[in-house]
Amino acid sequence: ADPFRVRRATAAAGAGVCMLGIVGLSVANPEQPWEPFQGVNHISNLARSGVVSVSHLTSTTGWIEADSKSLVGSAQATPLTTCTPRGKRPNIIMVLDESSFDITAAPGIKVPEDYRNYFKSSDGQRRSFVTESSGGPTWYTEFNVLTGLSARSFGKMKFYVTRITAGKISRGLPQALQRCGYRTFSLYPTYGNFLSARNFQTSAGVGKFIDMADMGVSEDMQPDKFYFDQALQLIARERRAEQPIFVFVYLTANHFPWTSTYRSDLTPAGWKAPGNTGEVDEYIRRQAMTASDYASFVARLKSEHPDEPFLLVRFGDHQPAISQKLLEPKLPQPLLADRIMTHDPRYYKTYYAIDALNYKPDLSSALETLDAAYLPLAIQDAAGIPLDPSFVEQKKIMLRCRGLFYACKDGAEAKRFNRLLMDAGFVKNL
Known part of the structure; x- marks a missing residue:
């Protein structure tokens, strides 16, 4: 034609x-x-x-940065075939707290009197969580906490890390928990085809992936109470006497933008704007909503499962985009860009907290400051799950690098560890 x-x-x-x-x-x-x-x-x-x-x-490293085989040799990191936990295994609930961090890190911010209590663990300590994204890509942190690896190892292709690695990594938190008898679930707040999330998570060991459609909603920004209720229903439906469960819960109420009021009807009773800019006060109001919903969730767990042990781990997946103009308000734009591009921790630090019901967690790996890739082993230690050799090796890195992973020795430790996993068959075709 x-x-x-x-x-x-x-x-x-x-x-x-x-x-x-x-x-x-x-x-x-x-x-x-x-x-x-x-x-x-x-x-x-x-x-x-x-x-x-x-x-x-076409590069010598392929998709992922790793040392050459000649420098590392054969890895002895095969998974354990048996699991002998220390005491009764707790049910584990991991909560991704959208865009949440302690905003008092920025100068001149006014907050409610009890604001910082939300960031405490059950032992009364506040701990810092260093992510690999600032103001946007939740899936970098999703990749970190499920695989225990660094998205930065993929260089400029890290934006596509969940697509690239779907079906290619057989090591991480869900696999380790499955080995120890856990049933694993994920409550995903949008459609499962977003960035191949379903393929990535199921290949990473999530036994049942439940997305927005499965939860019966057509909008992907629901109040946090909705997702906590979904978790409670799942626990009531799937919990078995001798088989604990792991549930990965995503929250969305604190997603950008903060220029408009989200669900004013859910504002906690007695809450008053502290007196910052409208955008900052809206951000803090949504954090108050999350804190209230989380407290109600914990109370219901106590009431509905009075004798069941639970380990609850929550963390901020990245700082909100507004933090970039709040942390150093007088910083020229080129210097701000340099801070972010060089991964200045001030722009990547959020929080993580570990709580427990009817259970005393081992917090020996819950360092004061922890890179996101170490959360899987901190959770296993807290739950009394014996570490397989790959996590034993990673724990050695964590201790000698004082909670740093990719940033330790300019990426050298991460590259060496990636090669160990590749040689052991945990990472394939990358």
């Missing part, structure tokens, strides 16, 4: 010139990790991400 014809040689030459132009553009202006968020330059982003992907695949 097209009346216009071009000789094949001419078309091939034109295609070659276009390809050289795309490669040149990508070299001069390589795609940055934040660009897919901007919703602009779609054709340019598609072309440049293609060049970046090909360069990764």
Whole structure:
């Protein structure tokens, strides 16, 4: 139907010139990790991400950074075939607290009197959690806490880490818990095909992945009470006397933007705006909603399962986008960009807290400051689950690096550990 014809040689030459132009553009202006968020330059982003992907695949390291085999040798990190826990295994509930951190880290912020109590663990301590995303990609932290690995190991392709690794990593928190008799569940707040979340999580050991459609809702931002209620229903339905469960719960009420009031009818009784900007006060109000809903959730667990042991671990998946203009308000934009690009911990630090019901957790691995990739082993230690050799090795890294993972020795420890897992068969085809 097209009346216009071009000789094949001419078309091939034109295609070659276009390809050289795309490669040149990508070299001069390589795609940055934040660009897919901007919703602009779609054709340019598609072309440049293609060049970046090909360069990764043709590099000596492949998708993931790892030491060469000749430097590491064969890994002795095979999984344990048996599990002998220390005492009765607690049910484990892991709560991803959307965009939450202690905003008093920013100067001049006014907060309610009891604001900081929410960030305490059951032992009264406040602990810092260092994520690999700032103001946006929840799935980086999702990858960290499920696999115990670093998204930064994937370089500029980390934006696609859950897609890249789906079906290729057979080591992490859910697998370790399954080995010890746990049934594993995930309550995912949007559709399961988002960034291949369903494929990634089920291949990472989540036995039953329950997404937004499975929960019977058509909007992916529900009040936190909704997700806590879903968890309570799941526990009542799936809990068995001799088989504990693990539930990964996502919260969404504190998702951006904070320029409008979200569900004013759910504001806790007696709450008053502290007197910051409207955006900051709305952020703090939503945190108060989360704290209230979490307290109600814990109270219902006590009431409905008075004799059952529970380990509850909650963490902020990343700082909110507004923190970037609050932490150092007078900082020039180029310096702010440099802070974020060089992973200054001030812009990546949130919180994590460990609570327990009818159970005394072992908090020996719950360091004051912990990189997100170490949370799986901290949870296993807290629950009395014996570590397999790969987690034993990672714990050694955690202790000698004082809670740092990828940032320890400029990535050298993470690269060595990645090679150990690859040699042991836990990481394949990357």
